[in-house]
Amino acid sequence: MQVTITIEKKPGVLDPEAQAVNQALSSLGFDDLQGVTMGRQITVSIDTDDQERARYRAAKMCESLLANTVIESYTIEINEPS
């Protein structure tokens, strides 16, 4: 089962990468730009058919490795098989 994990900086945490992208886009002439936030998206395939278990395992992965929960928050989304 595929699970998409999105990791973003918590509100109020300084994000120099997003600031740099914002400035770069502004200097390229995108003057209708109002703001930029950036995050990471990690798609993991987990060997289970149980959605609740997949969600639980993905949360474990975030807590133990993928996210720095002091400054980052994560959201977990199950990819429905098409």
Add this chain to the structure above:
Amino acid sequence: MQVTITIEKKPGVLDPEAQAVNQALSSLGFDDLQGVTMGRQITVSIDTDDQERARYRAAKMCESLLANTVIESYTIEINEPS
């Protein structure tokens, strides 16, 4: 209008970061892990109410700065106001 841009490596392009995460998770005991892919998620606020225009501007940003279209593909999604 908020637009979410997701940038991923094209299929077949080597992704050492995803490989490293895969190995790290495996060595942490996540033996039900079958695969990892990674991408970047960029949320831009664009000063327009026209969805088509927002989509067009976001594509321009990808082509001119955000994505390396030789090895990366991007998808653009309009965030509906709630």
